[in-house]
Amino acid sequence: MIGRLLHRLMTSFLVLVGVLWIGFMMLQVLPADPAAVIAGPTGTEAEIEAIRRHLGLDQPLAFQFWLYLQRVAVGDLGRSVINNASVAAELLRAAVPTLELMLASMAWAVPSGLLLGAFAATRRGGLMDRAVMALSVAGVSVPVFWVGLLMIQFAAATRFFPIQGRGGPLWTAEGLSHIILPATALGLILIGPTARMTRTALADTLSADYVRTARAKGASELRVVADHAMRTAWLPIVTLLGLQVGTLMGGAVVTETIFSWPGVGRLAVGAIVSSDYPLAQGAILFLATAFIVVNIVVDLLYGVLDPRVRRSA
Amino acid sequence: MTGAAPTALPLRRARSRTLRRLLANPVVALAAGFLLLITLAAILVPLFSPFDPYETTLRLRLRPPGGDWLLGTDTQGRDLLTRLLYGTRTTLLLGLSGVAVGAALGGSIGILAAFYRRLDGPLMRLIDVFLSFPSILFGLSLAAVLGPGLNSLILAIGLSVMPGIARIARGAAASVMAQEYMDGGRVIGLPDRILMTRYLLANCAAPILVYVTLAFGDAVLLAASLGFLGLGLQPPTAELGSIAAEGRSFLFFAPHVSTAASALIFCIVLSFNLLGDAFRDAADKRFG
Numbered sequence: 001m002i003g004r005l006l007h008r009l010m011t012s013f014l015v016l017v018g019v020l021w022i023g024f025m026m027l028q029v030l031p032a033d034p035a036a037v038i039a040g041p042t043g044t045e046a047e048i049e050a051i052r053r054h055l056g057l058d059q060p061l062a063f064q065f066w067l068y069l070q071r072v073a074v075g076d077l078g079r080s081v082i083n084n085a086s087v088a089a090e091l092l093r094a095a096v097p098t099l100e101l102m103l104a105s106m107a108w109a110v111p112s113g114l115l116l117g118a119f120a121a122t123r124r125g126g127l128m129d130r131a132v133m134a135l136s137v138a139g140v141s142v143p144v145f146w147v148g149l150l151m152i153q154f155a156a157a158t159r160f161f162p163i164q165g166r167g168g169p170l171w172t173a174e175g176l177s178h179i180i181l182p183a184t185a186l187g188l189i190l191i192g193p194t195a196r197m198t199r200t201a202l203a204d205t206l207s208a209d210y211v212r213t214a215r216a217k218g219a220s221e222l223r224v225v226a227d228h229a230m231r232t233a234w235l236p237i238v239t240l241l242g243l244q245v246g247t248l249m250g251g252a253v254v255t256e257t258i259f260s261w262p263g264v265g266r267l268a269v270g271a272i273v274s275s276d277y278p279l280a281q282g283a284i285l286f287l288a289t290a291f292i293v294v295n296i297v298v299d300l301l302y303g304v305l306d307p308r309v310r311r312s313a
Numbered sequence: 314m315t316g317a318a319p320t321a322l323p324l325r326r327a328r329s330r331t332l333r334r335l336l337a338n339p340v341v342a343l344a345a346g347f348l349l350l351i352t353l354a355a356i357l358v359p360l361f362s363p364f365d366p367y368e369t370t371l372r373l374r375l376r377p378p379g380g381d382w383l384l385g386t387d388t389q390g391r392d393l394l395t396r397l398l399y400g401t402r403t404t405l406l407l408g409l410s411g412v413a414v415g416a417a418l419g420g421s422i423g424i425l426a427a428f429y430r431r432l433d434g435p436l437m438r439l440i441d442v443f444l445s446f447p448s449i450l451f452g453l454s455l456a457a458v459l460g461p462g463l464n465s466l467i468l469a470i471g472l473s474v475m476p477g478i479a480r481i482a483r484g485a486a487a488s489v490m491a492q493e494y495m496d497g498g499r500v501i502g503l504p505d506r507i508l509m510t511r512y513l514l515a516n517c518a519a520p521i522l523v524y525v526t527l528a529f530g531d532a533v534l535l536a537a538s539l540g541f542l543g544l545g546l547q548p549p550t551a552e553l554g555s556i557a558a559e560g561r562s563f564l565f566f567a568p569h570v571s572t573a574a575s576a577l578i579f580c581i582v583l584s585f586n587l588l589g590d591a592f593r594d595a596a597d598k599r600f601g
Contacts, residue, residue, distance in 0.1 A: 011438055011441075011442060012442075015442045022454050022458065025458055026454070026457050026458055137583065137586055137587060137590065138583060140530075140586060141530060141534070141579060141582040141583035141585075141586050142579050142582075142583075143534060143537055143538060143541070143554075143557075143575055143578050143579060143582070144538070145538065145541045145554075145557060145558075145575065146557070146571075146572075146575035146576070146578070146579060149557075149561065149564060149571050149572075149575065152564060153564060153565070153568060156564075156565055243444070246446055246447035246448075247447065249447040249449070249450070250447040250448060250449030250450070250538075253449050253453070253542070254449070254538055254541065254542065257542060258561075268453050269453070269542050269543070269544070271457075272453060272456050272457045272461070272544060273461075273543050273544070277457065280453075280457040281457070284450065284453055284454050284457065287447070287450055287453075288446075288450060291446065291447060291450070
């Protein structure tokens, strides 16, 4: 387990360095010379030269990358070129809404997907099974923005839910009513894969010997499925959910843009469209790091769920 | 042809039988028919459409479907159906180029990993990371580094389909590596280059191609999503995702623009996914 984890951390670390390198490169394409910008229109040639030396801009690229790593390590991601706000502060402000949105959509989509998948697995080939499978193919094929647009049309017609922005923290009525539409739209893309994977995993375990034993000793169908079969089926499902975090994050970028949800995804898209490189760099760095961290957590969960993984050195 | 020659004939017969069985499934036939139709329409649209896809007539903007314009007009007064077909052309071409880039990258990585055992570990670990990486993030990063446009789009699609193709290619190549004719080729002193292309690639092209179909749906969806976010091709180029985004500001009194574009994207992606699933099921039976 320790070896596996170390191995995993090493890979993640390498990926992180790669991501940081991309972030660093994003700052290299800045159209203006940062030193000249800081010196201002009245800055003399000598002042610009001094600032350049101070920022390390006269150093080789590799050394500049090292300086960049040092700055990122202490949380200095630079300042937005549009409004001069600290990128780190903007990101921290946007992180909570993004996290809220992703958790809220998982909160309803994962249980629904599990239930649908379990129903499909226990009625293989039946009407329910086919409906679930059709739903899951449709779910991975539908553009997230269409779901969002349809919901906005629906909400505008019925005036049930607010369609733009965030109303506040989740525990307030305002906040809850604002998150319903975006969380529903985002969750829909998760149901299909979850249901499909649950169905496959459960179908495998339902034909196992120990399930037959459980049935033979008279356990109820619910107990057989939920307790005996599900316990082994968890593994592939958790793996898939870990992989789906990537899809969810991509979906969140689109969903946030449609519903004007003040999250990191919308921040990233806005920054790229307006050529705000420091902010774009920070937002992409943030999303990628979050993704890597979630994957490590999923790996740890794997160990909790599977005793074989835990014990193997 | 050295290794494959004796099996070529029965293989071809088996292939046409598989194809016929696939098309007997109504869902598959419907999906294939739709894709054929929309591709043909997208290619031939300049021949049959009386409308210009770029000439704007503001007087005629946002006309509802029906009448002179089958699907109405868009935000600039252009015939929506014509725009959509030109957009389909762009989106399909984007998907095709992206998947081609991804297949070239992924195929090479997979084959290299299977051929040189030492490279296997590091290459596949890299692929594992890429595999689950959010594909939209590729699009965002590349749009930020290279600027939004054709190159960053195609590269983003390529990078997002590359890992899946690499894994399939490696799996297929690894089983071919165990064949006797690989040793045969080595014994007669063929260089690695020939062994990898004429022996390995030639014999694992089929499973790779199957997977490519599977990747097409994702590629089109990614292209459309990036287009919708404004990170794809810039206007006035017709592209399905950006047409859907253009109609967004007029959603409440002219919903037909966004709806038609989104529905078309959905149908295309769905058809590719249905076809891909059917191909994969058939391939699983054949390639074990």
